Amino acid sequence: MKKPSAMLPVFPAYATPADKLGWWLLRAFCVAVLAYLLAPILAIIPLSFSSSSFLAYPMPGWSLQWYHNLFTSPDWVRAAKNSFIVAPSATLIATVLGTSAAVGLSRGNFRGKSLLMALLIAPMVAPVVVVAVACYLFFARIGLADTYLGLIIVHAALGAPFVVTTVLATLQGFNHNLVRASLSLGAGPLATFFRVTLPVIAPGVISGALFAFATSFDEVVVTLFIAGPDQSTLPRQMFTGIRENINPTIAAAATLLILFTTALMLVLEWLRGRRH
Amino acid sequence: MLALPLLAFLLFTLLVPIGALLLRAVQNPEVAHALPRTAQALDGWDGKALPGALAYAAVAADLGSLPDSADAGALSRRLNRDAPGARSLIMTTFRAMPFAPGLSADEAQRKLLAIDARWNELAYWQAIANNTSTWTPNYLLAAVDLRRGANGAVDRMPPDERVFGTILLRTFGISAVVTLLCLALGYPLAWWLSTLPARRANVLMILVLVPFWTSILVRVAAWIVLLQREGLVNKALMGIGAIAEPLSLLFNRTGVVIAMVHILLPFMILPLYSVMKSVPGTYLRAAISLGSTPLAAFFRVYVPQTLPGIGAGGLLVFIMAIGYYVTPALLGGANDQMLSYYIAQYTNVDVNWGMACALGALLLAATLVLYAFYRKVVKAELSLS
Numbered sequence: 001m002k003k004p005s006a007m008l009p010v011f012p013a014y015a016t017p018a019d020k021l022g023w024w025l026l027r028a029f030c031v032a033v034l035a036y037l038l039a040p041i042l043a044i045i046p047l048s049f050s051s052s053s054f055l056a057y058p059m060p061g062w063s064l065q066w067y068h069n070l071f072t073s074p075d076w077v078r079a080a081k082n083s084f085i086v087a088p089s090a091t092l093i094a095t096v097l098g099t100s101a102a103v104g105l106s107r108g109n110f111r112g113k114s115l116l117m118a119l120l121i122a123p124m125v126a127p128v129v130v131v132a133v134a135c136y137l138f139f140a141r142i143g144l145a146d147t148y149l150g151l152i153i154v155h156a157a158l159g160a161p162f163v164v165t166t167v168l169a170t171l172q173g174f175n176h177n178l179v180r181a182s183l184s185l186g187a188g189p190l191a192t193f194f195r196v197t198l199p200v201i202a203p204g205v206i207s208g209a210l211f212a213f214a215t216s217f218d219e220v221v222v223t224l225f226i227a228g229p230d231q232s233t234l235p236r237q238m239f240t241g242i243r244e245n246i247n248p249t250i251a252a253a254a255t256l257l258i259l260f261t262t263a264l265m266l267v268l269e270w271l272r273g274r275r276h
Numbered sequence: 277m278l279a280l281p282l283l284a285f286l287l288f289t290l291l292v293p294i295g296a297l298l299l300r301a302v303q304n305p306e307v308a309h310a311l312p313r314t315a316q317a318l319d320g321w322d323g324k325a326l327p328g329a330l331a332y333a334a335v336a337a338d339l340g341s342l343p344d345s346a347d348a349g350a351l352s353r354r355l356n357r358d359a360p361g362a363r364s365l366i367m368t369t370f371r372a373m374p375f376a377p378g379l380s381a382d383e384a385q386r387k388l389l390a391i392d393a394r395w396n397e398l399a400y401w402q403a404i405a406n407n408t409s410t411w412t413p414n415y416l417l418a419a420v421d422l423r424r425g426a427n428g429a430v431d432r433m434p435p436d437e438r439v440f441g442t443i444l445l446r447t448f449g450i451s452a453v454v455t456l457l458c459l460a461l462g463y464p465l466a467w468w469l470s471t472l473p474a475r476r477a478n479v480l481m482i483l484v485l486v487p488f489w490t491s492i493l494v495r496v497a498a499w500i501v502l503l504q505r506e507g508l509v510n511k512a513l514m515g516i517g518a519i520a521e522p523l524s525l526l527f528n529r530t531g532v533v534i535a536m537v538h539i540l541l542p543f544m545i546l547p548l549y550s551v552m553k554s555v556p557g558t559y560l561r562a563a564i565s566l567g568s569t570p571l572a573a574f575f576r577v578y579v580p581q582t583l584p585g586i587g588a589g590g591l592l593v594f595i596m597a598i599g600y601y602v603t604p605a606l607l608g609g610a611n612d613q614m615l616s617y618y619i620a621q622y623t624n625v626d627v628n629w630g631m632a633c634a635l636g637a638l639l640l641a642a643t644l645v646l647y648a649f650y651r652k653v654v655k656a657e658l659s660l661s
Contacts, residue, residue, distance in 0.1 A: 019570055030468045033461045034480070037487045037541060040498035043508060047501060056506045097282040104278025116279055123290050125647050127599030129616035130297065130636045131290060133623050137300065137633075138293035157289040160282055218491045221601055221616075225623070238493035242606050246500055254494040265489040269482065 041258055048251035055248060066252040076253065078230075079237035085148065086233060087216040090155035094212040097156075098163025099205050103197065105164070106171040124161040131158070132225040139226055146228030154222050159212025166211065170204025203271045210268050214261065294640070301633035304412040306354035307404060310347050311338040315408035323402050332385035332395065335404075339366070340374030353627060359403035365394050415634035420444075440618075440635070447614040450529070450604075451597035454536045455544075458593050459586065461537065462544035466585075469545075470552035481549070488542035496606050499535045500526060503607075532608040539603065540596060544589040547654075551585030587653035595646045599639060615639050 047055050051063035070076050101120060105113065123131065135154050136145070144150035174197070182192040198205070220235035227236065234253065241250045308315060313334035321327050342348050348370040355362035372391045375384060388395045417423055421438040422430050432438070465484075469477045487495065502508050503525040510522040525531050555578065563573035579586075601616035615635060622632035 022570075026464055026468065030465045033465045033541075034483050036461070037538065038483055040495060040502050040538065041487055041490055044494070044498040044501055054506075055501045056504070057508055057511070093285075097285055101279040101282040104280075107278075116283065119291065120279065120282060120286065123286065125595075125643060126290070126294065127616065127636075127639050127643050129599060129601050129619050130294065130640050133619055133632055133636050134290070134293035134297040136623060137629060138296050153285070153289045157286050160286065164282070214489065218493075220493060225620075235491060235493045238491075238497065239602065239606070242493065242497055242500065246497060250497050251501070254491075254497050257491050257494050261489045261491060262486055265482075265485055269478075269485070 045255045048255040066248040069249045070252045079232050079234045083234040089152045090216040091213040093156035094159035095209040098160040102164045102167035121161045123158050128221045132222045136225040151227050155216035159215040162211035163208030166208035167204045170201045297633045301637040306350045307407040308410045310351040313338050318405045329381040329385040332388050333381040336384045339370050355403045359399045368392050415630040419634040419638050451594050454597045455594045457537045458541050458544040466545045466548035527609045529612050532604050532612045535603050540593045543592050547588040548585040555581045591650040
């Protein structure tokens, strides 16, 4: 209706007082929705520095004991280690296979392309509990249950569609004549990919990799089903912690996770800005 | 073909396991696998009187030749679901095996009855006879509260055994409420963001993206902190005098809906925002200048232009919501659990894989049907970037 220019809207001459009131109500509503989105995340951070073992306000004083607990608890340290083993490995597999698939798919149309695409996207669509139960039953039979390998490959499969879609989106504006030029000038297909195609699509590849990393890093349902206690990851440790007894150590872990994922997101937004 | 490595990888890690899950939903392997001779001996048995001694001998031979107790365990669990008590009957008998070779059928019958007199009860024999075929529609039928009667006709479960209808309705009900709330909260916000200059919209969009990227477990933990009896929400409501007693907001439907809307709201806002960015504001101004009231212009001119965004966001949120497991499991009570919870329960606790797979197949089918609608609305692959 009206375009607000800065903090205050410039109402057109025909705006009635009711219109203006409506605009302010809408704006208050939107601020409330934003508060609803952010408040829980902001509310848990201070509690991780509380000297009380109750997760409630007002806090009696400040303390770093929960971070000390976190870094000295064998369960949490192992979970963090596992997360930083599983997520990067899954990301590597998802990125290599996903980028290769996207480059293949972008080369013109062929029969069965939409079916192929549907299959490659399937992990994104399938309910995660179905994936978890399917892998649980199948991996037990072939000896992949309770192994790092089993967990990594399922996480990679869940993350790969994000790489395929982001890289495909980057490749939409890609000029394939560059590849033809490179090939006709004597560069091999591999050299052409690494020296011509990859530099152009790099932002898309990195975005896709970050999505794949976040998918694995935040995955809990599959992990609950197919990982043994030795492969417990950070989200699974949080799940067990919340279910058993929620305490400020979980708030400390949550705070570190919020910082980490926010950093990931800012990198991604920065890349997106560069892509355009 | 460069897409083949990924296809092969996905086939092995996901598609083949999911295919196996779908097969498992119509399989009934335990009895056929563990008691092949008994199945043969009971072929053609009318089920009205106890079977002959040959069937007893077949049971003894089958149980005596089972390779290990895991097979006996699977068999006993399977039969126990149809005939309570079968678990102990099978396991006691299995532990007394094998009989000396060369036993006559009558001797085998006598020895079986000496081990456990319940071999003289018809119900156990019927349970075995009903489950001798490897393929069964029973799990899928049970998943929608149907069963096969004695004559093979399909009818509804007796009222006290109709459990899954309630669970399905609850799953779709919670998802519908969450979707509508996401639309009610997300539509105004997306519209406001789309009217802002790009720079300010991007800054505010970060505020939407921070929760989007924050781990679901972190957000569930945060909601527990906020919604508990002494939590900030109750304190604030009591502080402004809205309530006198703390509300119970956790481990019930309210908590589940509040947290699910929080988690899924960005999936509504992002598609709405991208559609609204492409809707020119001039149509709305034209409608108003032609004499329409702003409200009427908004609903009759602007909203119809954003229908693709509403469809995409709504379907996306609904599809994701029906598969939710973690949030209801941690924030809900016993009456707030959704389909995924029961799939997990049947897999891990009840060890009834046929039922788990049938419910999984149902959830997968519902998701795929909805996704087909989504593709019709969006005409592009699912993408969050």
